[in-house]
Amino acid sequence: MSVQSMKSAAPSDAGDDEEMQAGGEPTQYLTFSLNGEMFAVAIDHIKEIIEFGQPTEVPMMPRFIRGVINLRGAVVPVIDMNARFGREASAVSRRSCTVIVEVRSEDGPQDIGIMVDAVSAVLDIPASDIEPPPSFGARIRAEFLQGMGKVGGRFVMILNMAQVLSVDELAHLGDALGAAA
Numbered sequence: 797m798s799v800q801s802m803k804s805a806a807p808s809d810a811g812d813d814e815e816m817q818a819g820g821e822p823t824q825y826l827t828f829s830l831n832g833e834m835f836a837v838a839i840d841h842i843k844e845i846i847e848f849g850q851p852t853e854v855p856m857m858p859r860f861i862r863g864v865i866n867l868r869g870a871v872v873p874v875i876d877m878n879a880r881f882g883r884e885a886s887a888v889s890r891r892s893c894t895v896i897v898e899v900r901s902e903d904g905p906q907d908i909g910i911m912v913d914a915v916s917a918v919l920d921i922p923a924s925d926i927e928p929p930p931s932f933g934a935r936i937r938a939e940f941l942q943g944m945g946k947v948g949g950r951f952v953m954i955l956n957m958a959q960v961l962s963v964d965e966l967a968h969l970g971d972a973l974g975a976a977a
Contacts, residue, residue, distance in 0.1 A: 827916040830877050836954045841897050845915055848892040874909035881936040886911055899961045908961050921945040
C-alpha cells in the first residue's frame with residue numbers, strides 16, 4: 797500500500813496538498829495499533845507500507861530486531877515495536893505489516909522497517925489537539941513520545957521516531973549485547 801494513496805484518501809480540512817501547518821508542524825499522521833494501543837507517526841517519516849513477510853534472522857541482534865528484508869535490492873532491518881518498547885515480541889497476524897520509515901543519522905538517511913499489529917488510517921491532527929507527553933505513567937519511555945494527540949475523544953500516542961529508531965542507540969545496543977555475549 798502506497799503512502800501517497802493513503803495521503804490522498806485521507807480527509808483533510810487544510811486542503812488537498814497541505815501537510816504542514818503555518819508553523820511548519822506536520823498535521824498528517826499514520827496511525828497504527830500495537831498491543832491494543834493506538835500510536836501515530838508523522839507522515840513525512842513514512843516511505844511505504846508492506847505486508848509483513850518473515851524477515852531473515854541475523855545472529856546476535858537485540859531481541860527487538862526481527863531480522864532484515866530485501867526491499868528492492870536494499871537490506872532493511874525490521875524492528876518489532878512491541879519488543880522495542882520492552883514488551884513481549886509481537887505475534888504475527890494477517891493484519892500485521894511492516895511500515896518503512898526513513899530516519900536520519902550522521903551517515904545520511906536510513907530506511908528501517910517497523911513491525912506493527914495493524915495500520916489504521918492517515919489522520920489530520922492539528923497542533924492545537926496535541927498535548928505534551930506525560931512525564932510519568934506512560935507504558936513506554938517518555939523520550940519516545942512527541943506528544944498525545946486528541947482524536948475522537950481518545951488519545952493517540954505520537955511517536956518521536958528520531959528517538960524510537962535512533963540509529964546510534966540501536967548500534968550501541970547491538971554492540972553492548974555483542975560484547976556481553
